[in-house]
Amino acid sequence: RAGRRGFAHRGAVVADDHATAVAGLRAIAAGTAAAPTAEAAPAVSFLFGEVPVEDFRVLAERVPAVADIARRFTDGALTGAQSPPAARLTASLVLATLWAESGVRPDAVGGAGAGEVLAACFSGVLDETEALALLSWRAGLLDGPPELRPRVPRVPILSAVVGGELPESRALDPLHWTRDVWEGGRPAEAFGGRTADGATVVVIGTPPEPLPGDVGPDGGAESSPVARLLHEAARLWTAGVPVDWSDWSGQEPHRVPLPAHPLYRSRLRLDEPDQAPPPAPAGPPRGEELKRLLAKLWTEVLRTEVDRYDRSIFDIDDDPMLAVRLARRIGTELGVPLPTIDLLKNPTIDRLAAHLARVG
Numbered sequence: 001r002a003g004r005r006g007f008a009h010r011g012a013v014v015a016d017d018h019a020t021a022v023a024g025l026r027a028i029a030a031g032t033a034a035a036p037t038a039e040a041a042p043a044v045s046f047l048f049g050e051v052p053v054e055d056f057r058v059l060a061e062r063v064p065a066v067a068d069i070a071r072r073f074t075d076g077a078l079t080g081a082q083s084p085p086a087a088r089l090t091a092s093l094v095l096a097t098l099w100a101e102s103g104v105r106p107d108a109v110g111g112a113g114a115g116e117v118l119a120a121c122f123s124g125v126l127d128e129t130e131a132l133a134l135l136s137w138r139a140g141l142l143d144g145p146p147e148l149r150p151r152v153p154r155v156p157i158l159s160a161v162v163g164g165e166l167p168e169s170r171a172l173d174p175l176h177w178t179r180d181v182w183e184g185g186r187p188a189e190a191f192g193g194r195t196a197d198g199a200t201v202v203v204i205g206t207p208p209e210p211l212p213g214d215v216g217p218d219g220g221a222e223s224s225p226v227a228r229l230l231h232e233a234a235r236l237w238t239a240g241v242p243v244d245w246s247d248w249s250g251q252e253p254h255r256v257p258l259p260a261h262p263l264y265r266s267r268l269r270l271d272e273p274d275q276a277p278p279p280a281p282a283g284p285p286r287g288e289e290l291k292r293l294l295a296k297l298w299t300e301v302l303r304t305e306v307d308r309y310d311r312s313i314f315d316i317d318d319d320p321m322l323a324v325r326l327a328r329r330i331g332t333e334l335g336v337p338l339p340t341i342d343l344l345k346n347p348t349i350d351r352l353a354a355h356l357a358r359v360g
Contacts, residue, residue, distance in 0.1 A: 012234035014227060041240040043199040044104055045158060045191060048111035048118040051091035051205035053084075055225040059095075062226045064250025069094045069101070073128075085135035089128065092118045095204050102233075103242040104202060108165070108194060110158030112187040112208040114138065117177065123153040125171050134177060145178040158191055160184030160208070200239055202232065255314075285334075286357065294349045297333060301326045309349040 013024030060067045073090050100106070109119040114135060121131035126148065133146035150172045159166035161176070161184035170176050187208050191201055223231070236243045285293055291309050298306040302316050313323060324340050331338040334356070346352040 010238040010240075012238050014230045014234055016227070041242060043107040043194065043197075044236075044241060045194050045199055045201050046096055046099070046106040046109040046119065046122070047187070047191060047201050047203045047207055048092055048096070048109065048115040048122070049203060049205035049207040050088060050114070051095060053087055053091070055205075056087075056091040056094075058225050059229065063229070063248050065098060065102075065248045066094060068250070069097050083136060083139075083141060085139050085141070086132055088114070089118065089121065089132055089135060092204050093122060093128070096122050098248075099202055099204075099243075102247070103244045104236060106155055106202070107199065108156045108158050110160070110166075110187070110190055112160035112184045113182055115187075115208055116157070116159055116161070116181050116184060118204075119157055120150075120153070120171070120177065123155040123157055125150045125153045125157065126177065137178075138182065148174040148177055150174060150177065158187075158194070160187040160190050162186075163189035164193060200236065200241070202236070287353075290353050290356065291349050293333065294330065294352060297329050298326065298349065301329055306349070309353075311349070312347040313343070314347055 011025075011028040013021055013028070015021035015024055056066075060070055070090065073093055096106075096109075109123050110116060111119045117126065117131055117134055120126045121128060126134065130146060130148050133142065134148070136142050137145050152168060153166075153171055157166040157171060158164065159170075159181075161180050162170070163186035166176075170180075195201060230245075233243050233245050295306045295309065298304075298313070298316075302313070302322060304316050306316070313326070323343055327338045327340040327343040330343070330352075336356075336359075338356075342355060343352065346355045
């Protein structure tokens with residue numbers, strides 16, 4: 001997707017081998033796999049559940065971006081915390097941060113019980129220390145409830161206690177978090193209003209029961225956590241959410257060469273009237289003079305200032321008709337026909353100048 005325009009009709013395939021990728025792409029091309037139309041990006045809500053320890057370990061090992069974000073959290077308030085509540089808090093915050101930093105910004109967050117506490121931490125109502133103390137107390141690791149100083153949420157909280165958006169006054173009440181939150185059994189109602197309006201839900205971990213509508217793990221509950229993560233990213237992208245997974249692999253992105261192909265087009269225009277032949281040129285330009293001429297022609301045809309000789313035409317505009325016009329213009333200026341395929345094989349001014357010098 002790098003360097004290409006976004007389109008409303010989108011398809012995505014998640015595959016771990018060549019055969020699966022080919023089958024998935026052929027299904028999209030044949031129309032047997034649904035290809036949704038993304039007219040506008042839907043609103044997104046985060047539903048916090050429980051991230052199994054083993055699932056998070058696999059994600060941290062297989063997805064470098066997860067490991068990088070996890071190091072940030074373990075260097076902060078959660079440093080040295082080895083308890084199950086700390087592991088749950090860390091895993092949930094890491095995955096929610098992964099989505100947010102990949103372009104999936106939630107319009108609301110929520111959960112049920114401990115999930116609502118995790119949502120409160122992500123939205124800024126509770127800091128990490130308070131959320132950890134609250135979860136530890138609930139797990140029986142502390143003798144009494146912690147002292148909390150809730151803050152105004154940065155993102156609306158969908159509460160399973162009230163069955164909808166949590167009022168600000170209640171979010172600021174410590175009793176809601178030490179007493180009421182554990183009685184919340186209405187997550188479907190809390191998220192149902194948003195999904196009915198077209199919002200989509202991203203589940204962080206294993207969601208609570210009952211679930212709102214068709215919310216659930218993508219890619220199959222029995223698939224690997226990495227596959228579920230990728231299926232969820234594919235689902236969001238095809239729905240129009242601007243998710244960007246380019247940094248997940250931890251490697252620098254790069255283009256791969258594609259085989260050049262001729263442009264088979266019918267010529268549907270009148271020929272220009274015959275004119276007196278132009279005077280014979282003194283000879284085609286060479287070296288720097290040729291590169292300056294090519295840069296001038298690229299600027300005029302592509303309507304973009306070209307100030308570097310190593311810049312590819314594909315980085316400027318991927319419209320194939322512009323390549324046809326540019327090749328025709330260069331051939332006219334030099335007095336030597338330039339096939340479009342030669343321009344596509346030599347897409348920079350440096351390479352094209354060297355090619356023209358070779359062919360004379």
